Amino acid sequence: MCGIVGLMAKQAVNQGIYDALTVLQHRGQDAAGMMTWHEGRFLLRKSNGLVRDVFHTRHMARLKGNLGIGHVRYPTAGSSSEAESQPFYVNSPYGISLAHNGNLTNSEQLKQELFSSDLRHINTSSDSEVLLNVFAHELGKQGLHLEPGDIFDAVRRVHRRCKGGYAAVAIINGVGLVAFRDPNGIRPVVFGTRDEGVGQEVMIASESVALDVGGFELHRDLDPGEAIFVDMAGEIHTQQCADRPSLAPCIFEHVYLARPDSILDGAYVYGTRMQMGRKLGDRIQAEWPEHDIDVVIPIPDTSRTSALELAQHLGVTYREGFMKNRYIGRTFIMPGQTQRKKSVRQKLNAIDIEFKGKNVLLVDDSIVRGTTCKQIIQMAREAGANKVYFASAAPPVRYPNVYGIDMPAASELIAHGRSEAEVGELIGADRIFYQDLEDLKSACREVNPNLEAFDCSVFDGRYVTGDIDDAYLAELEASRSDDAKQQQSAGDHALVGMHNQDDDIDD
Numbered sequence: 001m002c003g004i005v006g007l008m009a010k011q012a013v014n015q016g017i018y019d020a021l022t023v024l025q026h027r028g029q030d031a032a033g034m035m036t037w038h039e040g041r042f043l044l045r046k047s048n049g050l051v052r053d054v055f056h057t058r059h060m061a062r063l064k065g066n067l068g069i070g071h072v073r074y075p076t077a078g079s080s081s082e083a084e085s086q087p088f089y090v091n092s093p094y095g096i097s098l099a100h101n102g103n104l105t106n107s108e109q110l111k112q113e114l115f116s117s118d119l120r121h122i123n124t125s126s127d128s129e130v131l132l133n134v135f136a137h138e139l140g141k142q143g144l145h146l147e148p149g150d151i152f153d154a155v156r157r158v159h160r161r162c163k164g165g166y167a168a169v170a171i172i173n174g175v176g177l178v179a180f181r182d183p184n185g186i187r188p189v190v191f192g193t194r195d196e197g198v199g200q201e202v203m204i205a206s207e208s209v210a211l212d213v214g215g216f217e218l219h220r221d222l223d224p225g226e227a228i229f230v231d232m233a234g235e236i237h238t239q240q241c242a243d244r245p246s247l248a249p250c251i252f253e254h255v256y257l258a259r260p261d262s263i264l265d266g267a268y269v270y271g272t273r274m275q276m277g278r279k280l281g282d283r284i285q286a287e288w289p290e291h292d293i294d295v296v297i298p299i300p301d302t303s304r305t306s307a308l309e310l311a312q313h314l315g316v317t318y319r320e321g322f323m324k325n326r327y328i329g330r331t332f333i334m335p336g337q338t339q340r341k342k343s344v345r346q347k348l349n350a351i352d353i354e355f356k357g358k359n360v361l362l363v364d365d366s367i368v369r370g371t372t373c374k375q376i377i378q379m380a381r382e383a384g385a386n387k388v389y390f391a392s393a394a395p396p397v398r399y400p401n402v403y404g405i406d407m408p409a410a411s412e413l414i415a416h417g418r419s420e421a422e423v424g425e426l427i428g429a430d431r432i433f434y435q436d437l438e439d440l441k442s443a444c445r446e447v448n449p450n451l452e453a454f455d456c457s458v459f460d461g462r463y464v465t466g467d468i469d470d471a472y473l474a475e476l477e478a479s480r481s482d483d484a485k486q487q488q489s490a491g492d493h494a495l496v497g498m499h500n501q502d503d504d505i506d507d
């Protein structure tokens, strides 16, 4: 889950894109980038690091123009080298730049096709460069002067060729801003407008918080398979481009990925997380009516919303027993297990008086690798807790993700092949409670009853695109497990990217 943004304005877009990327930072901490378009030229700055570290004043000054796109990256394909940070650029046809959130599941096959049939070279191992080149190739089949319908036809053919989860924004040189969403709407994209008396300005982004911060009014999500084109005058054109669109958004966005103040597919994430807390509270009450829980304590940050509601529903005191160091990022999306492990201790510290002699129920939004809960339970015991119970607002995560969350190896998931009780034992909890999958879905439907289907593959192993088999998963595990990535990373840094790497000059 990366973050993407596109902005067509009546004034310089650099600051607006920077601000949007800052509020999308929770979607990717590895790299950030911005491409603007000014007087027929593309201007780029991208590098590894957080938004505030990548864009310095002099970069911002160079990013001129009233049209631009931006990206924050959490790698799910290829490497984490700077050369694979986004946006990408291709010069033919027209000159196109693209930023992508998601993951193509047939990118190897597409890469070969691009080379042998479309005569296009892909210079990185990023699936996003593949997506850009498929889009470019399909756009190249249209005439010299692009009409909105030509762009939509090209997106239609992109949908026919590409499989997986993808939300993408692109600039076509001299033509406008384009965005499209995969036919299952796995990854989110919203758009909205602003009018400050100079004409309509349009922002497209992964989450509605990006629009809020820029003063844009949220219009709606892109439908699954739909594309939006904003012409150079700022006029919006939309069209359904998929043959069989069917909405199945990633439910893990509601569990963990998105910010609670975002509205995704018509559902306030804050609301869906509150409902998750209620449902989990009901489950605990039903399973253990005579419970002896003295206090409910959330694991900051993401679980707070559910934990508060759970505590109220159970009628148990809610207390903030862990303080978070706000300068440490999200641990789950860090690239390696050593860094993740170390960061939990650096990030969270226990307040002893909330634990001493008490039976505590620790609540987290999810248990994935078990990195966080294992250490947190130990910390709670060291702080003097009597009994330590653990509750997860999501069901057990047992299967890999292939649509843009970097959970490629089943063997790294603590609940894979294990019962709930076995996980409880492994993490050192006196008792464990998990959300039921049907309850998780209905938590989201309480907020938006129109949400019928979801991609719940990490919980049930059912992949909505229908193209995932055991051979694919085995290949993914072999190439992207933590061990495999560690072995590859030494080689990554020796890669020479196709954009300037100005490490040698004062940065």
Ligand SMILES: O=P(O)(O)OC[C@H]1O[C@H](OP(=O)(O)OP(=O)(O)O)[C@H](O)[C@@H]1O
Pocket: 256, 299, 300, 301, 302, 303, 329, 330, 331, 332, 333, 364, 365, 366, 367, 368, 369, 370, 371, 372, 373
């Ligand atoms: O079982 P694990 O592999 O540890 O993964 C799950 C944990 O990781 C996430 O926290 P993270 O620190 O990334 O972000 P947060 O501060 O938003 O909760 C999530 O909220 C869980 O706490």
Ligand SMILES: NC(=O)CC[C@H](N)C(=O)O
Pocket: 001, 002, 003, 073, 074, 075, 076, 077, 078, 084, 100, 101, 102, 103, 104, 126, 127, 128, 404, 405
């Ligand atoms: N998390 C994402 O959306 C990743 C986008 C793309 N697959 C990459 O690895 O860069």
Ligand SMILES: [Mg+2]
Pocket: 299, 300, 301, 302, 303, 364, 365, 372
């Ligand atoms: Mg967390």
